[in-house]
Amino acid sequence: MTDPFETLAQHVAERVLDLIVHALDVNALLQRVDVNALVGRIDMNALLDHVDIDSHVLRKVDVNALLDRVDVTALLDRADINALLDRVDVDALLSRVDVNDLVRRVDMDTLVEQTDLGAVIARSSGGAASEALDAARSQAVGLDQFIDRWMQRALRRKHPAPSAPPALLNGRAGP
Amino acid sequence: MTTGTHAARSVTSQGHYAGSVSRFLAYAIDITVSSAVFTLALAAISYVAKVVTGHEVSWNKGNAVVAAIFVAWEFLYFGYSWAASGKTIGMAVLGIRVVMADGTTIEPRRGALRALVFPVSFLLCGLGFLGILVQRERRALHDLIAGTAVIYAWDARAARLRFLARAAEQTAPSPVRGPGQQHPDDEDAERDHQD
Numbered sequence: 001m002t003d004p005f006e007t008l009a010q011h012v013a014e015r016v017l018d019l020i021v022h023a024l025d026v027n028a029l030l031q032r033v034d035v036n037a038l039v040g041r042i043d044m045n046a047l048l049d050h051v052d053i054d055s056h057v058l059r060k061v062d063v064n065a066l067l068d069r070v071d072v073t074a075l076l077d078r079a080d081i082n083a084l085l086d087r088v089d090v091d092a093l094l095s096r097v098d099v100n101d102l103v104r105r106v107d108m109d110t111l112v113e114q115t116d117l118g119a120v121i122a123r124s125s126g127g128a129a130s131e132a133l134d135a136a137r138s139q140a141v142g143l144d145q146f147i148d149r150w151m152q153r154a155l156r157r158k159h160p161a162p163s164a165p166p167a168l169l170n171g172r173a174g175p
Numbered sequence: 176m177t178t179g180t181h182a183a184r185s186v187t188s189q190g191h192y193a194g195s196v197s198r199f200l201a202y203a204i205d206i207t208v209s210s211a212v213f214t215l216a217l218a219a220i221s222y223v224a225k226v227v228t229g230h231e232v233s234w235n236k237g238n239a240v241v242a243a244i245f246v247a248w249e250f251l252y253f254g255y256s257w258a259a260s261g262k263t264i265g266m267a268v269l270g271i272r273v274v275m276a277d278g279t280t281i282e283p284r285r286g287a288l289r290a291l292v293f294p295v296s297f298l299l300c301g302l303g304f305l306g307i308l309v310q311r312e313r314r315a316l317h318d319l320i321a322g323t324a325v326i327y328a329w330d331a332r333a334a335r336l337r338f339l340a341r342a343a344e345q346t347a348p349s350p351v352r353g354p355g356q357q358h359p360d361d362e363d364a365e366r367d368h369q370d
Binding site for chain 1: 277308311324
């Protein structure tokens with residue numbers, strides 16, 4: 001059971017508080033508050049830590065609509081590309097690029113066939129002698145393979161013979 | 176079949192065991208070259224001897240001394256070539272090379288040993304060479320004794336690019352060439368026309 005005096009005191013306090021609040025001019029009070037000073041006392045970082053940007057903010061933002069409103073040309077006009085490039089460490093950038101992989105992805109056949117590179121190679125590759133040598137070697141390899149196919153059939157080998165020595169098959173040593 | 180398609184197929188053959196035709200052709204070139212050099216050397220010696228002594232010196236090929244010198248010269252020709260670079264002149268022409276059986280670069284003493292045992296393949300009525308056809312690694316008897324193998328070493332990839340380049344040059348001007356860029360041959364033709 002509560003004390004009757006305490007209950008009475010509680011009622012009196014609530015009544016007094018109502019009277020004070022009704023007597024106060026809240027607008028006038030707020031005009032006297034220095035909002036900037038108040039904001040300056042707020043720890044924004046701690047506040048932002050409490051905000052779940054991914055789930056609450058970004059989901060509600062229509063990024064496409066936002067980007068539609070951005071004038072990219074005007075933005076680029078304002079950007080100093082040269083200054084930006086001056087800040088790029090090209091050496092560090094290139095060291096991260098696998099040039100060998102890049103070259104492997106180049107279709108050399110198409111490159112030679114469709115560009116002036118082909119003409120350069122043709123003029124610098126020794127002409128008729130080089131062409132004759134290529135032809136002779138190619139014909140010899142063709143005949144080698146022809147004879148080899150027939151020998152394989154004649155010998156009726158169940159398992160194919162190794163095509164190259166182990167070190168060359170594994171790519172450990174060049175010919 | 177054109178050279179280009181052959182070369183395209185040969186790209187995959189680089190480093191593979193060389194076949195009988197390539198090896199035979201290389202050997203034929205080597206015998207021709209070494210015999211020609213030997214004959215020229217004998218002729219040069221005869222000429223010098225004639226100039227110095229005033230007497231005609233003739234070499235009989237059936238002479239045991241000449242035959243012995245010829246054999247020694249052949250051993251020197253093949254042995255030095257294999258020991259030094261793994262290939263003779265004929266092998267260089269056909270784009271093949273002698274390597275160790277495991278594919279690594281040939282050791283000089285193995286090259287010399289190969290030249291030393293090379294006649295053994297001949298002495299058995301040529302049966303020693305049968306290994307090139309029937310042995311799984313296309314190794315002749317002298318290869319098995321010396322622990323060597325013969326592989327294709329020519330850059331077939333480069334040959335294919337050269338073929339494509341020649342084919343491209345023979346066809347129409349490059350589509351990549353800009354309107355202001357003319358082929359030098361076109362410029363020459365235009366100049367001739369103006370003249």
